[in-house]
Amino acid sequence: MELKFLGGCREVGKSSILVDTGKEKFVMDHGIEVQEGHSPMQPPLNLDGVIITHAHLDHSGFVPGLYSRGYSGRTFATPATFDLSHMLLEDSLKVQKKRGMQPGFSSQDIKRMGRREKIMNFNDPHEFGSSTVELFSAGHIPGAAMVKIESRGKNLLYTGDIKFINTDFMFGADTNVGEVHTLISESTYSYKNHPKRSELKSKLLEIVESTCHNGGVTLLPAFAVGRTQELLLMLKDIEFPIYVDGMGIRAADRMLSHPKSFLNAGKLRSALDNAHCIRKNPERKEAVSQPSVIITTAGMLQGGPVSFYISRLAQRKDSSMVLTGYQVEGTAGRNLLETGVYDNGEMSVKPEFPIHFMDFSAHTDRDHLIKFYKELSPEKIILVHGDRTQEFAEEMKEQHGFDAVAPANGDTLSV
Ligand SMILES: [Zn+2]
Ligand SMILES: [Zn+2]
Missing domain, CATH: 3.60.15.10 (Ribonuclease Z/Hydroxyacylglutathione hydrolase-like)
Structure with missing residues (x-):
């Protein structure tokens, strides 16, 4: 060959x-x-x-x-x-x-x-x-x-x-x-080597719960295909509202028509039913007005609704962000991790909330x-x-x- x-x-x-x-x-x-x-x-x-x-x-x-x-x-x-x-x-x-x-x-x-x-x-x-x-x-x-x-x-x-x-x-x-x-x-x-998935999961739950208890919002930028759905499953039992924004919702719907192509289709269905799916700006404003978790595209902060949330939450020390996947060099996500500044070409801001990185690879x-x-x-x-x-x-x-x-x-x- x-x-x-x-x-x-x-x-x-x-x-x-x-x-x-x-x-x-x-x-x-x-x-x-x-x-x-x-x-x-x-x-x-x-x-x-x-x-x-x-x-x-x-x-x-x-x-x-x-x-x-x-x-x-x-x-x-x-x-x-x-x-x-x-x-x-x-x-x-x-x-x-x-x-x-x-x-x-x-x-x-x-x-x-x-x-x-x-x-x-x-x-x-x-x-x-x-x-x-x-x-x-x-x-x-x-x-x-x-x-x-x-x-x-x-x-x-x-x-x-x-x-x-x-x-x-x-x-x-x-x-x-x-x-x-x-x-x-x-x-x-x-x-x-990756840290144990179970350790990452506990750390994520800890950040989410303590942020929400402080009255803040946890922002979880995530890839639409795979990560968004895994996050929904990991967070399905938390007591605070979960919002999902961007293409991850449509991706989850498509996956659910192939329920054997992944684990826990039934649980994903109910996690999705319990989450608030966001499609418009008024819903985004509502999401940041209370202690909540927001899962949104883009995973590397290149476009998508995530920039709306970053601009809204930038001054909020009570909130937090967890980048949940690999950040390719040159992306807004990688730059934010390295410099603390978020720049998407249209706005440049230095968020006051803590930024964590957890690679659920x-x-x-x-x-x-x-x-x-x-x-x-x-x-x-x-x-x-x-x-x-x-x-x-x-x-x-x-x-x-x-x-x-x-x-x-x-x-x-x-x-
Ligand atoms: Zn791939
Ligand atoms: Zn690949």
């Missing part, structure tokens, strides 16, 4: 890999780099299929761009991935236009993609000539899959984004993937990655989707004896 890395190498963003088995050609993921809207390198269009591991835009965000360029073949993914990616793609198009960027595809192209979609469920192998493609649950967000491609006695497994532990919201990945010769692995957290950490590699024992490990892939490849070679590499975007590898 010949692999060409079109994006997502030595970086987190615009993941895309071309697989050429000698007979069939597949593209696994075709995302965008969300900050600037950069697309991956473009593959040939005579593909046997495009396979999307999960809905996050760094994996799905430029699939309609292929249709815009004239691709007319199939796109494969799980039902939850298709459902969530359509919501995220439409939103991404809107955001890119608003920021004056050139999206590289239109709403028509998203529809074109929709007409060529073919559902692929977990553990249900599909034959393509000499190749077989099978998806395994990746435990990252609802619908998230690992892709296994087998061709003429050789096979490869691409993890997409992966998480092994169970949380209140997601089950861990299905590691029963059979024999793997070549492993292409994400390595977002190759350099660190949906990615596996270092120890679990290494454990996975040892169990799987592949002939070759290719590290992608991380800022420190080269370092990690060196370490895997030197200390654990794996044949590990960290390609750059544009590199090709024969496996």
Whole structure:
């Protein structure tokens, strides 16, 4: 098999890999780099299929761009991935236009993609000539899959984004993937381990309760897909009102139509019913007028209703903010953590409330990655989707004896 890395190498963003088995050609993921809207390198269009591991835009965000360029073949993914990616793609198009960027595809192209979609469920192998493609649950967000491609006695497994532990919201990945010769692995957290989820959860509940008891508001900026729902589940028993604002509400609705794609669908339904869903400014004003918890997009403070709340609460020492996910360099969230100043291009303010950071990561950490590699024992490990892939490849070679590499975007590898 010949692999060409079109994006997502030595970086987190615009993941895309071309697989050429000698007979069939597949593209696994075709995302965008969300900050600037950069697309991956473009593959040939005579593909046997495009396979999307999960809905996050760094994996799905430029699939309609292929249709815009004239691709007319199939796109494969799980039902939850298709459902969530359509919501995220439409939103991404809107955001890119608003920021004056050139999206590289239109709403028509998203529809074109929709007409060529073919559902692929977990553990249900599909034959393509000499190749077989099978998806395994990746435990990252609802619908998230690992892709296994087998061709003429050789096979490869691409993890997409992966998480092994169970949380209140997601089950861990299905590691029963059979024999793997070549492993292409994400390595977002190759350099660190996560604190225990239960400890993070208790700390979060402590902050929320003490803020509310002081009469303040706890602001929880969160990603719409995954984090918002996990927070709703974690906070379902608190005695103060919970407000949810932004795309997380719609995302939760879509997930609830795939109740087997995550854990605790019934509890999420009732948490959502008990929460106040905010759609307009008067409701936002009401939310900040009393002790409450507000879960809102954007998770990295790049746009979305969160800026309204920050401007309203900036002088309130009784309130607090917890950033609940990874903050990419250059985002308003990362800058706020580093400088204490929130600047979204339209306003600049130094909030007086305390700002906490708690990464409820949906990615596996270092120890679990290494454990996975040892169990799987592949002939070759290719590290992608991380800022420190080269370092990690060196370490895997030197200390654990794996044949590990960290390609750059544009590199090709024969496996
Ligand atoms: Zn992801
Ligand atoms: Zn990703």
